Amino acid sequence: MTKKYDYDVIVVGAGPTGMTLALSLARGGVKTLAFDKEADVYPLPRAAHVDHEIMRIYQELGVADDIAKTCRSSLTYDFLSAKREILMQFGGLSGMGPGGWPTGNMIHQPTIERIVRDAAAGEANLELQSNWDCKSVSETADGVQSSVLVNGELKTFTSRYLVASDGARSPIRNQLGIEQDDLGFDEPWLVVDVLVKDYSRLPKVNLQICDPVRPTTCVLMGSGRHRWEFMLLDGEDPQEMSSPEKVSELLEPWDVEGAVELERTAVYRFNAKVAKEWKKGPIFLAGDAAHLTPPFAGQGLCAGLRDAVNLAWKLIACLKQGADEGLLESYQIERAPHARAYIELAIAQGRTVCTTDPGVAAERDAQMLAARAAGVSMTPPPPMGLLKGCLAETSGAGSYFPQIVIETEGALRRLDETLGLGARLIVRTGGATLSSDTGLTIVETTNEMLGEFGPGLAAWLDELGVEAVLVRPDHYVFGMGDPADLLAGWASALSGTKQAEPAV
Numbered sequence: 001m002t003k004k005y006d007y008d009v010i011v012v013g014a015g016p017t018g019m020t021l022a023l024s025l026a027r028g029g030v031k032t033l034a035f036d037k038e039a040d041v042y043p044l045p046r047a048a049h050v051d052h053e054i055m056r057i058y059q060e061l062g063v064a065d066d067i068a069k070t071c072r073s074s075l076t077y078d079f080l081s082a083k084r085e086i087l088m089q090f091g092g093l094s095g096m097g098p099g100g101w102p103t104g105n106m107i108h109q110p111t112i113e114r115i116v117r118d119a120a121a122g123e124a125n126l127e128l129q130s131n132w133d134c135k136s137v138s139e140t141a142d143g144v145q146s147s148v149l150v151n152g153e154l155k156t157f158t159s160r161y162l163v164a165s166d167g168a169r170s171p172i173r174n175q176l177g178i179e180q181d182d183l184g185f186d187e188p189w190l191v192v193d194v195l196v197k198d199y200s201r202l203p204k205v206n207l208q209i210c211d212p213v214r215p216t217t218c219v220l221m222g223s224g225r226h227r228w229e230f231m232l233l234d235g236e237d238p239q240e241m242s243s244p245e246k247v248s249e250l251l252e253p254w255d256v257e258g259a260v261e262l263e264r265t266a267v268y269r270f271n272a273k274v275a276k277e278w279k280k281g282p283i284f285l286a287g288d289a290a291h292l293t294p295p296f297a298g299q300g301l302c303a304g305l306r307d308a309v310n311l312a313w314k315l316i317a318c319l320k321q322g323a324d325e326g327l328l329e330s331y332q333i334e335r336a337p338h339a340r341a342y343i344e345l346a347i348a349q350g351r352t353v354c355t356t357d358p359g360v361a362a363e364r365d366a367q368m369l370a371a372r373a374a375g376v377s378m379t380p381p382p383p384m385g386l387l388k389g390c391l392a393e394t395s396g397a398g399s400y401f402p403q404i405v406i407e408t409e410g411a412l413r414r415l416d417e418t419l420g421l422g423a424r425l426i427v428r429t430g431g432a433t434l435s436s437d438t439g440l441t442i443v444e445t446t447n448e449m450l451g452e453f454g455p456g457l458a459a460w461l462d463e464l465g466v467e468a469v470l471v472r473p474d475h476y477v478f479g480m481g482d483p484a485d486l487l488a489g490w491a492s493a494l495s496g497t498k499q500a501e502p503a504v
Ligand SMILES: Cc1cc2nc3c(=O)[nH]c(=O)nc-3n(C[C@H](O)[C@H](O)[C@H](O)COP(=O)(O)OP(=O)(O)OC[C@H]3O[C@@H](n4cnc5c(N)ncnc54)[C@H](O)[C@@H]3O)c2cc1C
Pocket: 012, 013, 014, 015, 016, 017, 018, 035, 036, 037, 038, 042, 045, 046, 047, 048, 049, 050, 109, 132, 133, 134, 135, 165, 166, 167, 168, 171, 191, 268, 286, 287, 288, 289, 295, 297, 298, 299, 300, 301, 302, 303, 304
């Protein structure tokens, strides 16, 4: 048989999104090339937080325990006035989130990127290259052709699909002429990362200082580090503000001299944008290439990883399990509104923080203090669900399937380790009479293999008042209800007999 292309999928950009996608694809048997124009992981300060859902994805990649060892935890996320009154406080961040990991996990992005890259080394089906610079991509009759600069020489590769996870500036998005919706946020901030010598002199929780004189963020990071972010004011020069003298001046009110050592600084413009098209033929955008958020909700990288796992199972289904290509149309339909909702949350938080008009700030403070006095309390929002896409028309479709965690003698056991991965139909009884040729696993809650997880799952089904739940490989619920109906719906969703709705 003639080989039609060099790889099933080429992933351009080996940042957190690209690596998660590449590793997931390779583990699903998809022949994957992932490459990056840089020699190593990006060293400058970026993400400081990932949520429980992302830790579950890392669990699936087999790296969550190593990452967790490097994480720190903040009990609360406090928005303070200039006078340090608590305007708004998110609690419960160190408690277990629905994904079966702490709700908030403070990280050092280059450290976790390194852990994932190490896990990918030697992975069958995955070729990982550095210092490869993608110069152009073009659609061919049966896939994609990419031109890549390798050691000064332009080389051509072919693949059935290509994913551009090439970051905020995405050269591929630009080459394809894909426009972005600008959600209207554009503020310059100086990010200052420090190495910590004495934690006892540092804040123990994440802070937003809503001071109109200098809006400031102060957050925990992964082990050994801490971060400040200072909003730059009109007329301030980014280079001058990044100088060690200016940084010392900005840190002076925090009284941390001797307790921290400056590691690095960078100035970013915090933007909010969503690409209008996430797929052009066989070429997809993922991660920052598809969406950009201000960092106030700590969700940019998180959104990229959700893209990666959403796209991974669909590409595996099409390339390895005979699913109809129409399934891939659901990628943008599902992911774009989800990413946008988190961006809007971040913009709302950003607008609260970035107020520089003293009058407006005073009014804001009065309103927020009154709300707090009236007992308004904040908890991290539950995982947002999917609104439409590859979903059954049942109750619960699109909701997030929680991971049960059981503690025995101080050790934690998580459901996915026992239940396994991939699509799963969880049913109370009668599993033996059901079958599916889609490669999905059928599990009865009474199955001994589930141990104590079985009663937990049965109780969850009881609470929802349903007989069965069909969970997709990305842990979102396909549908709930009659098991035979769910299996039939799943089979037709994969075979393309259910039409995907148009992209929004
Ligand atoms: C100050 C700051 C704070 C943040 N805080 C958080 C947070 O707390 N939580 C959170 O979830 N997110 C946060 N983020 C966002 C997060 O860092 C990004 O969303 C995340 O890095 C995006 O990952 P990515 O893989 O999509 O893109 P990137 O990490 O940008 O990776 C893209 C890769 O593509 C490569 N590339 C580009 N062009 C080419 C080419 N032509 N050929 C080959 N390779 C190419 C690049 O070298 C790069 O390695 C923050 C960001 C900033 C700036």
